[in-house]
Amino acid sequence: MVVRFFPSENERSGDSGRERRNGAPRVPRRPAGEAEIAYLPGAAPSERAQAAVAAVRSVAEADAAAAAGHGDERALEKSREKAGRRAANVSLHQLARRGMSRWELEQVLRKREVDEAAAAAELDRLESVGLLDDAALAVSLVYAARARKGQGRQAIESELRRRHIGESAIETALADYDQEDELERATEVALKRVTQLRELDDQTAKRRLWGYLQRRGYSGDVIGIAVGDAMATRR
Numbered sequence: 623m624v625v626r627f628f629p630s631e632n633e634r635s636g637d638s639g640r641e642r643r644n645g646a647p648r649v650p651r652r653p654a655g656e657a658e659i660a661y662l663p664g665a666a667p668s669e670r671a672q673a674a675v676a677a678v679r680s681v682a683e684a685d686a687a688a689a690a691g692h693g694d695e696r697a698l699e700k701s702r703e704k705a706g707r708r709a710a711n712v713s714l715h716q717l718a719r720r721g722m723s724r725w726e727l728e729q730v731l732r733k734r735e736v737d738e739a740a741a742a743a744e745l746d747r748l749e750s751v752g753l754l755d756d757a758a759l760a761v762s763l764v765y766a767a768r769a770r771k772g773q774g775r776q777a778i779e780s781e782l783r784r785r786h787i788g789e790s791a792i793e794t795a796l797a798d799y800d801q802e803d804e805l806e807r808a809t810e811v812a813l814k815r816v817t818q819l820r821e822l823d824d825q826t827a828k829r830r831l832w833g834y835l836q837r838r839g840y841s842g843d844v845i846g847i848a849v850g851d852a853m854a855t856r857r
Contacts, residue, residue, distance in 0.1 A: 703738035725786035777839020812852035
Protein backbone atom coordinates (compact mmCIF):
# COMPACT_ATOMS: atom_id res chain seq x y z
CA MET A 623 0.00 0.00 0.00
CA VAL A 624 1.33 3.46 -0.90
CA VAL A 625 0.43 6.39 1.32
CA ARG A 626 0.12 9.63 -0.61
CA PHE A 627 0.35 12.99 1.12
CA PHE A 628 -1.21 15.83 -0.79
CA PRO A 629 0.20 19.32 -0.36
CA SER A 630 -1.92 22.05 1.08
CA GLU A 631 -3.47 24.81 -1.01
CA ASN A 632 -0.80 27.29 0.13
CA GLU A 633 2.01 24.90 -0.75
CA ARG A 634 0.46 24.17 -4.16
CA SER A 635 0.04 27.87 -4.90
CA GLY A 636 3.53 28.68 -3.62
CA ASP A 637 5.18 25.91 -5.58
CA SER A 638 3.30 26.46 -8.81
CA GLY A 639 5.51 29.35 -9.91
CA ARG A 640 8.70 27.36 -9.23
CA GLU A 641 7.94 24.22 -11.16
CA ARG A 642 10.44 23.05 -13.71
CA ARG A 643 9.43 22.48 -17.28
CA ASN A 644 8.85 18.80 -16.60
CA GLY A 645 6.35 19.67 -13.88
CA ALA A 646 8.50 18.45 -10.90
CA PRO A 647 8.97 20.86 -7.96
CA ARG A 648 12.41 22.24 -7.15
CA VAL A 649 14.38 20.46 -4.43
CA PRO A 650 17.55 21.74 -2.77
CA ARG A 651 20.84 20.57 -4.29
CA ARG A 652 22.38 17.89 -2.14
CA PRO A 653 26.00 18.16 -1.00
CA ALA A 654 28.57 15.94 -2.68
CA GLY A 655 28.67 12.49 -1.19
CA GLU A 656 25.07 12.49 0.10
CA ALA A 657 22.58 9.99 -1.31
CA GLU A 658 19.74 11.39 -3.33
CA ILE A 659 16.53 11.75 -1.35
CA ALA A 660 13.43 10.23 -2.98
CA TYR A 661 10.09 11.71 -2.03
CA LEU A 662 6.72 10.06 -2.31
CA PRO A 663 4.53 11.66 -4.97
CA GLY A 664 3.18 14.94 -3.62
CA ALA A 665 5.40 14.84 -0.51
CA ALA A 666 8.24 17.21 -1.60
CA PRO A 667 9.45 19.49 1.28
CA SER A 668 8.07 22.99 1.59
CA GLU A 669 10.24 26.15 1.48
CA ARG A 670 10.32 26.27 5.25
CA ALA A 671 11.49 22.67 5.47
CA GLN A 672 14.13 23.27 2.84
CA ALA A 673 15.42 26.33 4.78
CA ALA A 674 15.60 24.27 7.98
CA VAL A 675 17.59 21.54 6.24
CA ALA A 676 19.98 24.15 4.81
CA ALA A 677 20.47 25.71 8.27
CA VAL A 678 21.29 22.33 9.81
CA ARG A 679 23.79 21.61 7.06
CA SER A 680 25.49 24.99 7.47
CA VAL A 681 25.94 24.42 11.22
CA ALA A 682 27.40 20.97 10.61
CA GLU A 683 29.80 22.35 8.02
CA ALA A 684 30.89 25.15 10.40
CA ASP A 685 31.52 22.62 13.19
CA ALA A 686 33.60 20.46 10.83
CA ALA A 687 35.65 23.47 9.73
CA ALA A 688 36.26 24.51 13.35
CA ALA A 689 37.39 21.00 14.26
CA ALA A 690 39.78 20.98 11.32
CA GLY A 691 41.11 24.38 12.41
CA HIS A 692 41.77 23.12 15.95
CA GLY A 693 43.55 20.16 14.45
CA ASP A 694 45.81 22.46 12.47
CA GLU A 695 46.58 24.50 15.60
CA ARG A 696 47.51 21.37 17.54
CA ALA A 697 49.74 20.18 14.72
CA LEU A 698 51.45 23.57 14.56
CA GLU A 699 51.98 23.59 18.32
CA LYS A 700 53.53 20.11 18.21
CA SER A 701 55.80 21.21 15.36
CA ARG A 702 56.98 24.21 17.36
CA GLU A 703 57.65 22.08 20.43
CA LYS A 704 59.70 19.66 18.35
CA ALA A 705 61.75 22.51 16.83
CA GLY A 706 62.36 23.95 20.29
CA ARG A 707 63.62 20.64 21.65
CA ARG A 708 65.97 20.22 18.70
CA ALA A 709 67.34 23.75 19.13
CA ALA A 710 68.01 23.05 22.82
CA ASN A 711 69.71 19.71 22.13
CA VAL A 712 72.02 21.12 19.46
CA SER A 713 72.88 24.19 21.57
CA LEU A 714 73.71 22.33 24.77
CA HIS A 715 75.79 19.78 22.87
CA GLN A 716 77.86 22.56 21.28
CA LEU A 717 78.32 24.52 24.53
CA ALA A 718 79.44 21.37 26.33
CA ARG A 719 82.32 21.08 23.87
CA ARG A 720 83.63 24.66 24.13
CA GLY A 721 82.65 28.23 24.92
CA MET A 722 80.86 29.94 22.05
CA SER A 723 79.64 33.43 21.30
CA ARG A 724 76.00 34.00 20.45
CA TRP A 725 76.94 34.56 16.81
CA GLU A 726 78.91 31.31 16.63
CA LEU A 727 76.09 29.25 18.10
CA GLU A 728 73.60 30.96 15.81
CA GLN A 729 75.69 29.89 12.81
CA VAL A 730 75.75 26.29 14.05
CA LEU A 731 71.96 26.22 14.45
CA ARG A 732 71.52 27.69 10.99
CA LYS A 733 73.89 25.15 9.49
CA ARG A 734 71.96 22.35 11.17
CA GLU A 735 68.77 23.80 9.63
CA VAL A 736 67.08 24.44 12.97
CA ASP A 737 63.89 26.49 12.66
CA GLU A 738 64.84 30.19 12.74
CA ALA A 739 62.23 31.22 15.30
CA ALA A 740 63.06 28.27 17.58
CA ALA A 741 66.78 29.06 17.30
CA ALA A 742 66.28 32.71 18.25
CA ALA A 743 64.13 31.72 21.23
CA GLU A 744 66.75 29.21 22.40
CA LEU A 745 69.57 31.75 22.10
CA ASP A 746 67.59 34.22 24.20
CA ARG A 747 66.87 31.52 26.79
CA LEU A 748 70.53 30.52 27.05
CA GLU A 749 71.54 34.15 27.53
CA SER A 750 68.89 34.66 30.20
CA VAL A 751 70.25 31.75 32.30
CA GLY A 752 73.92 32.69 31.75
CA LEU A 753 74.91 29.73 29.60
CA LEU A 754 75.59 32.09 26.69
CA ASP A 755 77.58 35.16 27.76
CA ASP A 756 79.77 37.02 25.27
CA ALA A 757 81.28 39.27 27.96
CA ALA A 758 82.37 36.33 30.12
CA LEU A 759 83.67 34.51 27.05
CA ALA A 760 85.78 37.52 26.10
CA VAL A 761 87.43 37.59 29.54
CA SER A 762 88.15 33.86 29.33
CA LEU A 763 89.66 34.16 25.86
CA VAL A 764 91.88 37.07 26.88
CA TYR A 765 93.22 35.13 29.86
CA ALA A 766 93.90 32.03 27.77
CA ALA A 767 95.59 34.06 25.02
CA ARG A 768 97.91 35.81 27.46
CA ALA A 769 98.70 33.01 29.90
CA ARG A 770 98.91 30.00 27.61
CA LYS A 771 99.48 31.27 24.09
CA GLY A 772 101.61 34.29 24.83
CA GLN A 773 99.65 36.46 22.43
CA GLY A 774 99.75 40.24 22.22
CA ARG A 775 96.87 42.69 22.30
CA GLN A 776 96.48 42.93 18.52
CA ALA A 777 96.15 39.17 18.11
CA ILE A 778 93.70 38.95 20.98
CA GLU A 779 91.50 41.70 19.59
CA SER A 780 91.50 40.08 16.17
CA GLU A 781 90.43 36.75 17.66
CA LEU A 782 87.59 38.31 19.64
CA ARG A 783 86.30 40.16 16.59
CA ARG A 784 86.58 37.03 14.48
CA ARG A 785 84.20 35.39 16.93
CA HIS A 786 81.84 38.38 16.62
CA ILE A 787 82.06 39.52 20.22
CA GLY A 788 80.80 43.08 20.69
CA GLU A 789 83.18 46.03 21.03
CA SER A 790 82.01 46.89 24.54
CA ALA A 791 82.73 43.35 25.74
CA ILE A 792 86.18 43.46 24.10
CA GLU A 793 87.05 46.78 25.73
CA THR A 794 85.95 45.50 29.14
CA ALA A 795 87.97 42.30 28.81
CA LEU A 796 91.10 44.25 27.81
CA ALA A 797 90.61 47.07 30.30
CA ASP A 798 93.58 46.03 32.46
CA TYR A 799 95.80 45.14 29.52
CA ASP A 800 98.29 48.03 29.42
CA GLN A 801 101.49 48.64 27.49
CA GLU A 802 103.79 47.69 30.36
CA ASP A 803 102.02 44.40 30.88
CA GLU A 804 102.30 43.59 27.18
CA LEU A 805 106.01 44.41 27.16
CA GLU A 806 106.61 42.17 30.16
CA ARG A 807 104.78 39.28 28.53
CA ALA A 808 106.53 39.79 25.17
CA THR A 809 109.92 39.76 26.87
CA GLU A 810 109.10 36.50 28.64
CA VAL A 811 108.10 34.92 25.34
CA ALA A 812 111.22 36.23 23.59
CA LEU A 813 113.57 34.96 26.31
CA LYS A 814 112.04 31.51 26.11
CA ARG A 815 112.13 31.43 22.32
CA VAL A 816 115.71 32.67 21.94
CA THR A 817 117.05 29.59 23.70
CA GLN A 818 115.79 27.53 20.75
CA LEU A 819 117.80 29.60 18.27
CA ARG A 820 121.29 28.90 19.62
CA GLU A 821 122.52 27.31 16.41
CA LEU A 822 121.68 30.38 14.30
CA ASP A 823 123.78 33.47 13.81
CA ASP A 824 122.64 36.68 15.48
CA GLN A 825 121.10 38.21 12.37
CA THR A 826 119.05 35.15 11.55
CA ALA A 827 118.06 34.59 15.18
CA LYS A 828 116.92 38.20 15.50
CA ARG A 829 114.85 37.97 12.33
CA ARG A 830 113.23 34.72 13.43
CA LEU A 831 112.52 36.08 16.89
CA TRP A 832 110.95 39.23 15.47
CA GLY A 833 108.66 37.26 13.18
CA TYR A 834 107.69 34.94 16.02
CA LEU A 835 106.53 37.82 18.22
CA GLN A 836 104.85 39.58 15.33
CA ARG A 837 102.72 36.55 14.54
CA ARG A 838 101.54 36.60 18.14
CA GLY A 839 100.15 40.06 17.77
CA TYR A 840 102.66 42.26 19.60
CA SER A 841 103.18 45.82 18.44
CA GLY A 842 106.40 46.90 16.72
CA ASP A 843 107.61 49.02 19.65
CA VAL A 844 107.11 46.17 22.10
CA ILE A 845 108.80 43.66 19.80
CA GLY A 846 111.86 45.87 19.38
CA ILE A 847 112.45 46.09 23.13
CA ALA A 848 111.69 42.42 23.79
CA VAL A 849 113.98 41.20 20.98
CA GLY A 850 116.77 43.47 22.19
CA ASP A 851 116.54 42.07 25.73
CA ALA A 852 116.41 38.49 24.48
CA MET A 853 119.37 38.90 22.10
CA ALA A 854 121.44 40.41 24.89
CA THR A 855 121.37 37.04 26.66
CA ARG A 856 123.26 35.44 23.76
CA ARG A 857 126.43 37.42 24.40
